[in-house]
Amino acid sequence: xxxxxxxxxxxxxxxxxxxxxxxxxxxxxxxxxxxxxxxxxxxxxxxxxxxxxxxxxxxxxxxxxxxxxxxxxxxxxxxxxxxxxxxxxxxxxxxxxxxxxxxxxxxxxxxxxxxxxxxxxxxxxxxxxxxxxxxxxxxxxxxxxxxxxxxxxxxxxxxxxxxxxxxxxxxxxxxxxxxxxxxxxxxxxxxxxxxxxxxxxxxxxxxxxxxxxxxxxxxxxxxxxxxxxxxxxxxxxxxxxxxxxxxxxxxxxxxxxxxxxxxxxxxxxxxxxxxxxxxxxxxxxxxxxxx
Amino acid sequence: xxxxxxxxxxxxxxxxxxxxxxxxxxxxxxxxxxxxxxxxxxxxxxxxxxxxxxxxxxxxxxxxxxxxxxxxxxxxxxxxxxxxxxxxxxxxxxxxxxxxxxxxxxxxxxxxxxxxxxxxxxxxxxxxxxxxxxxxxxxxxxxxxxxxxxxxxxxxxxxxxxxxxxxxxxxxxxxxxxxxxxxxxxxxxxxxxxxxxxxxxxxxxxxxxxxxxxxxxxxxxxxxxxxxxxxxxxxxxxxxxxxxxxxxxxxxxxxxxxxxxxxxxxxxxxxxxxxxxxxxxxxxxxxxxxxxxxxxxxxxxxxxxxxxxxxxxxxxxxxxxxxxxxxxxxxxxxxxxxxxxxxxxxxxxxxxxxxxxxxxxxxxxxxxxxxxxxxxxxxxxxxxxxxxxxxxxxxxxxxxxxxxxxxxxxxxxxxxxxxxxxxxxxxxxxxxxxxxxxxxxxxxxxxxxxxxxxxxxxxxxxxxxxxxxxxxxxxxxxxxxxxxxxxxxxxxxxxxxxxxx
Numbered sequence: 001x002x003x004x005x006x007x008x009x010x011x012x013x014x015x016x017x018x019x020x021x022x023x024x025x026x027x028x029x030x031x032x033x034x035x036x037x038x039x040x041x042x043x044x045x046x047x048x049x050x051x052x053x054x055x056x057x058x059x060x061x062x063x064x065x066x067x068x069x070x071x072x073x074x075x076x077x078x079x080x081x082x083x084x085x086x087x088x089x090x091x092x093x094x095x096x097x098x099x100x101x102x103x104x105x106x107x108x109x110x111x112x113x114x115x116x117x118x119x120x121x122x123x124x125x126x127x128x129x130x131x132x133x134x135x136x137x138x139x140x141x142x143x144x145x146x147x148x149x150x151x152x153x154x155x156x157x158x159x160x161x162x163x164x165x166x167x168x169x170x171x172x173x174x175x176x177x178x179x180x181x182x183x184x185x186x187x188x189x190x191x192x193x194x195x196x197x198x199x200x201x202x203x204x205x206x207x208x209x210x211x212x213x214x215x216x217x218x219x220x221x222x223x224x225x226x227x228x229x230x231x232x233x234x235x236x237x238x239x240x241x242x243x244x245x246x247x248x249x250x251x252x253x254x255x256x257x258x259x260x261x262x263x264x265x266x267x268x269x270x271x272x273x274x275x276x277x278x279x280x281x282x283x284x285x286x287x288x289x290x291x
Numbered sequence: 292x293x294x295x296x297x298x299x300x301x302x303x304x305x306x307x308x309x310x311x312x313x314x315x316x317x318x319x320x321x322x323x324x325x326x327x328x329x330x331x332x333x334x335x336x337x338x339x340x341x342x343x344x345x346x347x348x349x350x351x352x353x354x355x356x357x358x359x360x361x362x363x364x365x366x367x368x369x370x371x372x373x374x375x376x377x378x379x380x381x382x383x384x385x386x387x388x389x390x391x392x393x394x395x396x397x398x399x400x401x402x403x404x405x406x407x408x409x410x411x412x413x414x415x416x417x418x419x420x421x422x423x424x425x426x427x428x429x430x431x432x433x434x435x436x437x438x439x440x441x442x443x444x445x446x447x448x449x450x451x452x453x454x455x456x457x458x459x460x461x462x463x464x465x466x467x468x469x470x471x472x473x474x475x476x477x478x479x480x481x482x483x484x485x486x487x488x489x490x491x492x493x494x495x496x497x498x499x500x501x502x503x504x505x506x507x508x509x510x511x512x513x514x515x516x517x518x519x520x521x522x523x524x525x526x527x528x529x530x531x532x533x534x535x536x537x538x539x540x541x542x543x544x545x546x547x548x549x550x551x552x553x554x555x556x557x558x559x560x561x562x563x564x565x566x567x568x569x570x571x572x573x574x575x576x577x578x579x580x581x582x583x584x585x586x587x588x589x590x591x592x593x594x595x596x597x598x599x600x601x602x603x604x605x606x607x608x609x610x611x612x613x614x615x616x617x618x619x620x621x622x623x624x625x626x627x628x629x630x631x632x633x634x635x636x637x638x639x640x641x642x643x644x645x646x647x648x649x650x651x652x653x654x655x656x657x658x659x660x661x662x663x664x665x666x667x668x669x670x671x672x673x674x675x676x677x678x679x680x681x682x683x684x685x686x687x688x689x690x691x692x693x694x695x696x697x698x699x700x701x702x703x704x705x706x707x708x709x710x711x712x713x714x715x716x717x718x719x720x721x722x723x724x725x726x727x728x729x730x731x732x733x734x735x736x737x738x739x740x741x742x743x744x745x746x747x748x749x750x751x752x753x754x755x756x757x758x759x760x761x762x763x764x765x766x767x768x769x770x771x772x773x774x775x776x777x778x779x780x781x782x783x784x785x786x787x788x789x790x791x792x
């Protein structure tokens with residue numbers, strides 16, 4: 001079976017990197033808000049990653065990945081331009097509803113900055129006034145500023161230490177946007193669950209519709225296993241086929257965060273083992289090179 | 292002339308078949324039922340009475356010529372037996388292992404009225420295994436036609452349809468969402484019931500017929516059914532996506548860590564090799580005391596996989612009794628031997644938190660059987676005041692599935708009230724040239740029914756594309772002219788029109 005070629009790789013920091021994958025059919029079919037499930041090799045696990053960009057002319061889809069656990073660290077190590085992914089399937093999930101909103105705030109935090117990009121671009125293309133709010137820890141971690149400026153009417157950069165843009169979390173950025181504009185129709189927020197929860201709580205008293213994109217653990221991604229089930233209102237929904245977008249004011253974020261801790265011990269073991277493997281490999285390379 | 296067989300002259304007991312012992316087999320994933328030896332197969336064939344009107348053929352969902360292949364085995368023409376089998380059923384090694392024969396061929400075998408029925412399933416499995424061992428495959432001469440057919444789903448329905456259409460000369464492409472083909476045969480049925488090597492062998496047979504399989508393709512999202520017909524040049528499409536969405540009970544505590552569907556447990560173990568974590572990356576994080584809700588085949592598989600993965604205790608919790616359990620009898624029997632603790636007439640009411648978001652215990656209520664419901668089975672009714680708590684750290688739901696939503700979301704196919712694809716008696720859907728069969732039409736059922744549906748849809752597709760049916764040409768000659776037009780069989784569709792002076 002042939003793999004899926006990685007045609008470009010860019011590193012934004014020592015944990016965040018970008019992969020551009022050649023897949024013309026997927027580039028044609030992708031819509032904002034959708035995701036893929038990826039396998040690095042035959043012994044790998046299946047992990048969901050949001051499609052951060054797609055280029056229908058070039059025939060590529062782009063993923064932005066943060067190396068936190070074993071699989072993403074391994075990808076950071078071995079997925080270079082010129083290599084192949086063992087498996088990638090998508091685009092999955094219901095596309096984001098880029099509908100009638102005429103003024104929208106698109107909020108991305110940390111890694112969520114990448115997945116919010118196609119939504120911001122989509123809203124812009126549909127004629128909306130787009131206010132982008134993107135959050136990073138500090139200026140060294142800022143990426144894609146030019147891409148966002150190209151599709152946002154206003155861009156508010158937030159950094160924890162104030163080294164770029166305003167000092168504060170993205171919720172500060174939302175407050176700024178809301179103070180300046182009284183006619184915001186919708187807020188779209190993507191990032192770690194705790195961030196999305198904070199954004200939803202910021203907009204709840206203002207009564208502004210807030211859509212979030214949920215990222216539970218997944219296996220098949222086609223609605224068959226139920227592992228990605230989330231509580232929305234009083235119903236149970238599957239993030240992979242009913243989502244990944246849901247109304248942030250109805251989502252039970254605490255439940256989502258609890259379920260993301262399902263494999264905490266196994267993940268710790270896997271990371272330790274991977275670190276050990278890397279350490280052994282580095283030792284071997286040193287002794288060979290030294291000689 | 293051979294002496295006619297009677298119920299008293301045939302071997303009274305079934306030929307013995309080796310089975311792994313329970314204590315040994317709960318620690319490995321090797322096959323439990325080890326299959327006949329050649330000698331045992333020959334003895335078992337002697338038990339067939341060769342009925343003049345074989346009920347077993349009618350009892351088989353794909354009408355295999357059962358007495359036919361049994362006679363061939365008796366004559367030691369094993370290749371001949373395989374040829375007869377594969378005429379109706381391309382996957383004998385699979386069906387012999389997983390069909391519920393007790394409800395099908397063996398259930399109507401007249402020998403079963405007094406003794407144990409002829410072990411038809413074991414004989415089929417034996418022939419299928421010989422074929423894999425010897426590398427037999429039936430690749431007849433195939434005359435290529437100019438038609439291209441797309442098959443959505445590489446499970447039993449899709450594969451059966453693909454094989455028939457490939458034999459009819461069509462270019463066949465099978466699309467599979469997972470990274471490996473086989474569908475439920477791969478991710479659902481565990482290794483000790485259906486080894487992956489058998490699934491691989493049958494898939495290799497399909498590829499030898501010219502079928503192309505494209506994995507990592509989610510039809511509906513990567514491209515739609517409409518696009519397949521309108522843009523991608525497919526003359527016909529068969530949908531065999533199966534895989535329903537797992538049902539939960541909507542009782543409190545279902546989102547706690549440690550609660551999962553049987554589909555998720557089986558996919559992690561069978562497809563993603565979670566048993567080999569951390570050499571393989573997918574974890575399972577098995578509990579010590581596993582409670583499986585449900586008692587069908589999926590539940591049995593979940594229980595027995597849990598035992599093999601190292602659970603201390605595995606419970607089956609089912610609201611009715613053993614008599615109402617829909618599982619294949621052999622699997623239920625094996626599960627009992629392997630030490631599963633069965634709690635019949637019991638239903639969960641709440642799953643309890645350990646304070647950190649994990650399962651600590653389950654609250655259950657005892658049931659009694661009341662009046663029958665619409666399905667005719669007696670309805671379970673809770674017994675007031677019989678609640679009790681049950682220590683468990685993993686709860687697995689195997690209570691059935693509902694329709695997978697993706698095709699409904701992405702195409703204009705007409706669905707029925709329960710969300711399954713609506714078809715007529717030829718398995719045609721509401722879109723011209725698009726057919727569907729298996730679990731996505733009927734709801735959760737069996738491998739053999741899915742295969743039967745795939746074959747039936749292939750027949751419908753051949754008619755839709757006006758491909759002449761070779762079965763009509765070679766069907767047995769009848770001496771009367773009743774079903775003919777001037778002596779030409781009515782079933783033969785593409786004969787040239789006769790000009791009568």
